[in-house]
Amino acid sequence: MMKGKGIPDMRGVIIEGDSNIMIMQLLGPSLEELFNYCKRQFKLKTVLMLAIQMLERIELVQNNHFIHRDMKPDNFLIGHKKPSYIYLVDFGLAKRFRNPKTGEHIPWKEGKNLTGTARYASLSTHLGYEQSRRDDLEGLGYVLMYFLKGKLPWQGLPGRNKKEKYERIKEKKKSTSIESLC
Template sequence: MSIAVDNIHEQQQQLQMQQQHQQQQHQQQNCMLKEMVNDRWRIIERLGSGTFGDVYRAVDIKCETQSVAVKRETHSHGKERTLSREKGYLLKLRSVTGIPAVHFYTKLNTYTLLVMDLLGPDLEELKSYCGGRFCLRTACILGLQMIVRLRALHSQLCLHRDIKPDNFLMGVGKTSNTLYIIDFGLAITYRMPNGQHNPMLKERSLVGTPRYCSLNAHNKLSLSRRDDLISLAYILIYFIKGHLPWQGLKYKEMGLSLDEAVRQVKTDYTSGQKAAELRKDLCHQMVQFLDYTLNLRYMDEPDYGHLCRLLGDIMRTNQWSYDMTQLDWYNI
């Protein structure tokens, strides 16, 4: 009986601690509203949050029609600080089309702020807006821009390592037809100072997002250029079909973690008994796209031109134009 009472007290204490932590987070988020950043940008609203912290919209007090995004990362013991890494890669890639500009960065006692371009909706939002999938034409046009972005990143020795629809956003205003890539918190350089490719090592945990990451990531192996492209291939299938076979798994009923369950099903659908099912209803060029990325070796330099030609061939075969104003979300 005393053990049961002790357990109840322990659960109550844990619940109280969770509630206090949530209240502290809520207070921190609210106190950011109306705050000034660098005596120039006034924070207006919170846009969302991620593993790093929160994102806010702020306006330039010199020109209130100009908005920026403000990322806020709270410092906590034992937590890797990602905004410093992200700022470094954004500055390194600032000459690349489709990379948001950094306007300000500061590291304070309890948190770090990164002010950058405010962009439009991400591809996950747009896919939902379009009824849960994109037509093949829209998927190809987006895919071409995504390949170009990854080729530019890789040419600067940068691996993104978290390629997913949420990390590709359309621009606003004059850049509304430009696809941007964001969130470099997991990015690394894939060559050592001596110019040699990083060796393949074992990672401590999965890097990336289970739905889109490669089996190499599930197997805790070091990632390379091929893995960014494998994620892109999965995304294109996701756009066209509306879902991937390893979504919505009841992994707890399977007695597995989410990572383990997705790895198991993904293995079956990419190279196992159900490989043909994943490729079913895809045009042969899209199947070739997927198979090419899956067959790349760790240190291979991908043929980005080949991948562009595959998508371009789909466009030519169907006599589709590259007119960005005809993308799915413009026709709803």
């Protein structure tokens, strides 16, 4: 289990039938909940202060040779006893990007299914490429723009099914300029 600043402490594990239950330290609300409480817009200063801690959490994960693969406001929680402290949670989709024995980077692959949350997933992820460190950073960039603007250009696009919706999100991400996003 990964340990470090901004990673919740694991207190124990209970095995109940086919389920593994992790007991972790109590944390406060997610940044999504806080965002909603603040009428769905943070000031630039708030976003910059959050960005510093969020980048530090991603750096810690990546220094341990993992990628998170699911950047989203719901996966960043504030501390219960330290409300100015941000924690990164939900490592269910995390993956090693280096072979622990050889230190080699995972091989480049194409044709991968989207892993993570489509709204914040990198364009490369939508295009079916194996995720790497840059994809966590691009996802974080989308989260920060969401906090500043209150909405992303591809948010709420309709689709008859998940595949169609993901395709529309991908096309909107491809056609959105950095200037209009920021």
